[in-house]
Amino acid sequence: MRTTRLLVAAATATALAACSGGGSVDGSPGGSGVRDPYFPKAGNGGYDIGHYDLTLTYDPDGEHLTGTAAITARATQDLSAFNLDLKGLDVEEVTVEGRDARFNRAGQELTVRPADELDDGETFRVTVRYSGEPVTITDPDDSKEGWLPTADGAVGLGQPTGSMAWFPGSHHPFDKATYDLRVTVPKGLGAVSNGELTGEVTRGGRTTSTWHVAEPMSSHVVTVAVGEWQTDRSTTDDGVPVYTAVDPRQAGASREALGRIPEIMGWARDNFGPYPFSSTGAIVDRVEDAGYALETQNRPYFPGAPDTVLLVHELAHQWYGNSVSPKTWRDMWLNEGFATYAEWLWEEDEGGDTAQETFDALYDGTYYDDEDANDSIWAFPPAEPPDAEHISASPVYQRGAMVLHKIRQAVGDDAFLDLLRGWAAAHRHGNADTGDFTAYVEKSAPDEDFSGVWEDWLYGDGRPDRP
Ligand SMILES: [Zn+2]
Numbered sequence: 001m002r003t004t005r006l007l008v009a010a011a012t013a014t015a016l017a018a019c020s021g022g023g024s025v026d027g028s029p030g031g032s033g034v035r036d037p038y039f040p041k042a043g044n045g046g047y048d049i050g051h052y053d054l055t056l057t058y059d060p061d062g063e064h065l066t067g068t069a070a071i072t073a074r075a076t077q078d079l080s081a082f083n084l085d086l087k088g089l090d091v092e093e094v095t096v097e098g099r100d101a102r103f104n105r106a107g108q109e110l111t112v113r114p115a116d117e118l119d120d121g122e123t124f125r126v127t128v129r130y131s132g133e134p135v136t137i138t139d140p141d142d143s144k145e146g147w148l149p150t151a152d153g154a155v156g157l158g159q160p161t162g163s164m165a166w167f168p169g170s171h172h173p174f175d176k177a178t179y180d181l182r183v184t185v186p187k188g189l190g191a192v193s194n195g196e197l198t199g200e201v202t203r204g205g206r207t208t209s210t211w212h213v214a215e216p217m218s219s220h221v222v223t224v225a226v227g228e229w230q231t232d233r234s235t236t237d238d239g240v241p242v243y244t245a246v247d248p249r250q251a252g253a254s255r256e257a258l259g260r261i262p263e264i265m266g267w268a269r270d271n272f273g274p275y276p277f278s279s280t281g282a283i284v285d286r287v288e289d290a291g292y293a294l295e296t297q298n299r300p301y302f303p304g305a306p307d308t309v310l311l312v313h314e315l316a317h318q319w320y321g322n323s324v325s326p327k328t329w330r331d332m333w334l335n336e337g338f339a340t341y342a343e344w345l346w347e348e349d350e351g352g353d354t355a356q357e358t359f360d361a362l363y364d365g366t367y368y369d370d371e372d373a374n375d376s377i378w379a380f381p382p383a384e385p386p387d388a389e390h391i392s393a394s395p396v397y398q399r400g401a402m403v404l405h406k407i408r409q410a411v412g413d414d415a416f417l418d419l420l421r422g423w424a425a426a427h428r429h430g431n432a433d434t435g436d437f438t439a440y441v442e443k444s445a446p447d448e449d450f451s452g453v454w455e456d457w458l459y460g461d462g463r464p465d466r467p
Helices: 248-259 261-272 308-316 329-349 355-364 371-376 394-411 413-426 434-444 451-458
Strands: 047-059 064-075 079-085 090-096 102-106 109-113 123-132 136-138 144-150 153-157 177-186 190-193 196-203 206-217 224-227 230-235 241-246 280-285 301-303 324-326 430-432
Touching: 047 224, 064 079, 090 102, 090 109, 177 190, 177 224, 190 206, 196 241, 224 280, 230 248, 230 261, 241 248, 241 261, 248 280, 248 308, 261 280, 261 308, 261 329, 261 413, 280 308, 301 308, 308 329, 324 329, 329 355, 329 394, 329 434, 355 394, 371 394, 394 413, 394 451, 413 434, 434 451
Parallel strands: 047 177, 241 280, 280 301, 324 430
Antiparallel strands: 047 064, 064 123, 079 109, 090 123, 102 109, 136 144, 144 153, 153 224, 177 206, 190 224, 196 206, 230 241
């Protein structure tokens, strides 16, 4: 949940402004996006969502989803209309504060005009009933997200904008909220989501699972994974519940890595500070079910059994990406550079390559077997991906991690770990951008001059002259 509006609402929902005939109208329509530089229509202006209550029924045979989204939000201006993001699906009814609301749709924008205007500061509840076959979205970089049918069910994956394929909302990391999800699937299958499982009931040939997410969550890391699952519960040594759900075909291959979750969580806590959420775990689907792993909150998603290093990467994102979320999709290196550096730190602590050796191999162009892959990390500066197609390209990951290593070289190991922990604490459950980060580093180490690191490594084009 955001408490201040740092992004200015983009183009207004003019479609409905014209039909506000009769009566006095003081409010104006909320914005149709939050002016993200790469996804300008993602998220919405004029209100701030506090909580999503999602009731979903999914039938994998017909690929049919029926949903009710009850959203609690607070107006941040006088509102005559506001938008939600929703792609595909049929909307059957929208109510605001229990009264029928007019609505229309254009692209991914569902514009709602409440019967009564909403006042600035007013908390309101909007309910959307919808159904249909949810769509799979192809991103600018050709990866698939949104709703992905799988061999035995489906999975919802939302980076960067896919969650709008299965529930209406404000789909930008800037508007975080808490969630309750109630998901009904045919008996024999299960529905695994974020947060904690608070109930599981089978009746009438269907199983309903309820999940509660108490900490703020960006909609891009919400998931529901429907399928056959082997589930397991344990706890970390400091009492964080671990819940894993594994496709039975991946159970054997996953056992060793998933068994190390409590150990990885302890290691991560020592390096990154207190865990920001109230449960952890993993979801392991079949290899062909998705093209990538994702740091879905509490419980990262893996297509096929992860190795330990991948598990470290996705669990590190719980601190960097999910608790400290990017202000815009341009700030993606604050997610991926940190999660990649977590891999380097883990390997160093496990007796593998040191972070310095990994850095040197990347700089020297010997890290990958493939020459093009070695060259590709210099394609653009990590803080400035050229367009939406490149927010998940290798400079964001590897060169992002190299920026962190340059800071470590400057301040030393102890101060660097203090900085990693301090950054996670300073923006816990919030949002931050690159400018926030450089300011934080400079304030943490006032005697150091970081201007060369920023100019050459963070914002500079090409491979810096010196490592
Ligand atoms: Zn990542």
